[in-house]
Amino acid sequence: MWIAAPAWATMLIAVMAAHAFGQSGSHSRRNSRDPGAKEISKYLISRESEPADLNAKDPPLLSVDAIIDKLMAANARRSAQLRGFQGKRKYDLQYHSFLGGHDASMEVLATYNAPDERTFSVISQRGSKLLLNRVLLKLLDSEKEAFEHRKQVELSPENYKFDLVGTDDATGSDCYVLTVKPRKENKFLYAGKIWVDAHDFAVVRMEGQPAKSPSFWVRDTQIDSHWKKVGNFWFIAH
Template sequence: MKLHETDIRVRSSKKTQVSSHSVLFMLTLLLSIGLRPSAGGQQVSTSTSVANAPLSVEQVVANLVAMNRERAQALHAYHGSRIYRVEYHGFPGTRSAELLVDVKYQSPGTKEFTILSSTGSKMIIDKVFEKLMQAETEALAAKAQRRAALNSDNYDFTLAGYETTPSGSAYLLIVEPRTTNKFLYRGRIWVDAKDFAVTRLEAEPAKNPSFWTRNSEIEEVYMKVNDFWLPARNHSVTAIRLGGRAELTIQYKNYQITNADPIGGLPTLETRSVDAGGAQP
């Protein structure tokens, strides 16, 4: 199978200068939290019970893997904007920055970022935000996607509940990585009971991304745009060994699906007998 090369394009509407000074452990910390895949709050569930779940965990995971593959193949291009924010409190002081970015995605492996405006710490703007965008683009490569895929090759799944919210029902799954791969995480995911898409995630990295960090907490929320579930908000908080706290927030806005095939769905998946995982071929 021929693999597509990732096209990395990061463009800015104005030039920025690299800061002449840096704090090593702070920079390492901020870079590390940016290497996680990316989303904030979600409506509180009204009930949680494994006994109420219509499907087994094996069926839920198989549906999730199949529909993720279906959506990935159908989505060819979209356009949107983002607001990146970082706040750091601790030694040697407080720093913050904000970046407004225009994003264009083109299947199979191109994301073009155009920086529209920036405020705050030059070090964060020049080093951290750019690293975040580059890491996200590199994650589009086929090899990276396989290593990070949400399937039974990479994770063990446990059904923890079936929740009802004002926006619909969802399966709550506990996910445990099979290896301490830096691309993986452990925690909880909510899977929409109709579309079999992850709508929310609360997790921590499977592997500590930096010596300077004590722990990192990640929260993600996704929104439905036409037939596709795309990131709505990412919130990551990292504690530092020497004291201090770094907080990264990404807000995703103004999505426009510019090229996509219709989602046909796989209606037989809900009731057929399946093996755990349903890994992609």
């Protein structure tokens, strides 16, 4: 299965590319519509996996606090069950400005071993050395940083203020729709909406924009990410 890198990767790529070339008003984009790099993963999960509820009904009316409590509890349970995964990512980056274009690509092996080991190994790379060294490699460092400080960037009342908008089934499943507003400025946080599956209490969609723009080089960065269920786990799909 194809799985994308973290949703905030688009914003970081744009910032790093702009700084690398020092061009005001220029922009960076991927040659794919996905907000992150693709990842083929093999999942190692526990045998205590719970079966899906085949008799699920319409979502009950819950308070926003109850939804977030259930979301955090379900995330903690899934995190405890996930033993690890390993997969390949392919980053293809194109940068355009009035001075011309540059491109680079990198193939990376991403490995996670519970509870706190996250590593990246570069398999191959080509293209602009500036984009490779100052954008893609730094992006991997930023993901390690976010993973090491994941308590500071997770969806929790400590990091976000939540409001319940209503329910929606546009994602193919019954969901609670919530607005999220960051309580602090952080390059890994965002403001927007999340769709929470009403049965699994997992985020299935997120849209918004970075809470903090780390550079005036980058404007109007939009994120629209979707998650897909694999077994009893939810992984970002695009």
